[in-house]
Amino acid sequence: DTEVTQTPKHLVMGMTNKKSLKCEQHMGHRAMYWYKQKAKKPPELMFVYSYEKLSINESVPSRFSPECPNSSLLNLHLHALQPEDSALYLCASSQDRNNYGYTFGSGTRLTVV
């Protein structure tokens, strides 16, 4: 299995909702990442997990809460989002932080209404 699987593919949520994005990989990768991508822009790093521990938080607002329950799973919990948070959220993984070629998932297209 050489894929990163993200669910759901599309999500529409209200500003008072709580939802979660899920990311799964079975490649034995020990580093996992969340990126946010606005339309016609490059991806922006949000969080990095290395060996199931949060190693980088790019000053992301607390309404985004990451979680790494085990080495194969990465979640992003969403609460009280704003319409400007609407974007494509991409998950990626790599063998470890020293491996520079990432495998990306196809993302979750999030719309906040």
Added chain:
Amino acid sequence: AQKVTQAQTEISVVEKEDVTLDCVYETRDTTYYLFWYKQPPSGELVFLIRRNSFDEQNEISGRYSWNFQKSTSSFNFTITASQVVDSAVYFCALMDPAGTYKYIFGTGTRLKVLA
């Protein structure tokens, strides 16, 4: 400061034409890595190539080739005999392995290959 510039916002070519996507980077580091990723309409970024700063050999992979020139700080990507399936956004990126291991992405070039 580190920076990646992809001056071509959008390129349109007819199928079977050759096309070159430009990438110019800025860094003060002597050791760094350069990457190209492809983002098709389905959304995922597909890793194409990684090149380290000490290896200036050009690389060819099928219809894809890369020209790395440190003298001009460029890492250009050429697709030979383009196909409709090559239509995507292509990102060039820089990484400093001695720092935070973060990608510095260019703004991307949207390639449209017309049948």
